[in-house]
Amino acid sequence: MEVAAGIHKVDGVNANVYLVLDADEWLSEPLAARIREIVHSKASEDGYAIRRLSYFMGRLMKGCGWQRDYPLRLFRTCKGRYLDKRVHSRIVVEGPIGRIEEPIYHETYRNFEEYFATFQRFTTWGAEDLYDEGRRARLSDLAIRPLGRFCKMYFIHRGFRDGYHGLVLCGLGAFSVFTKYAKLWHLQQGRR
Numbered sequence: 001m002e003v004a005a006g007i008h009k010v011d012g013v014n015a016n017v018y019l020v021l022d023a024d025e026w027l028s029e030p031l032a033a034r035i036r037e038i039v040h041s042k043a044s045e046d047g048y049a050i051r052r053l054s055y056f057m058g059r060l061m062k063g064c065g066w067q068r069d070y071p072l073r074l075f076r077t078c079k080g081r082y083l084d085k086r087v088h089s090r091i092v093v094e095g096p097i098g099r100i101e102e103p104i105y106h107e108t109y110r111n112f113e114e115y116f117a118t119f120q121r122f123t124t125w126g127a128e129d130l131y132d133e134g135r136r137a138r139l140s141d142l143a144i145r146p147l148g149r150f151c152k153m154y155f156i157h158r159g160f161r162d163g164y165h166g167l168v169l170c171g172l173g174a175f176s177v178f179t180k181y182a183k184l185w186h187l188q189q190g191r192r
Helices: 029-039 112-132 139-143 145-156 159-190
Strands: 006-010 017-021 025-027 047-056 072-076 080-082 091-093 097-107
Touching: 017 025, 017 029, 025 029, 029 097, 047 159, 072 080, 072 091, 072 097, 112 159, 139 145, 139 159, 145 159
Parallel strands: 047 097
Antiparallel strands: 006 017, 017 072, 025 097, 047 072, 080 091
């Protein structure tokens, strides 16, 4: 199953089933076979969360919370839609959702240049989404949330298992949270 980034209609008994892939993702062969099986079966769920295994700077991550990533990527178009958000928009499905263990692979950032190019956009958009939702930055958002993100990623989700890659990713995750709330605070200051 050759699939490029975007939304793809998958033909079969279950008509109007779409598969969503980002430009930095690809299907494993077992996943392609599983998707064929699902679309050619008469009984299926309205959507499927698919296991995603992610690489960070060339290393397949085993911790940091990335090992538990199951984005909803296969769905019936009549039952699913995207949420209206600038950052990390996701598909929501009205109906039963199944889970597929055969993975999608995800090559996130190969270097710091790629990371920080995305970082700037996502922290700005994240701050704008929060502002539009009526959220306002508090001192605790700047002082405690980043530390909480680091501890959650590094200790609870065992980022330490990934060595230097895990430490760097957890630090960047904390800095991303700090920057998003700093940008939210800046938005508040500019709009008073």
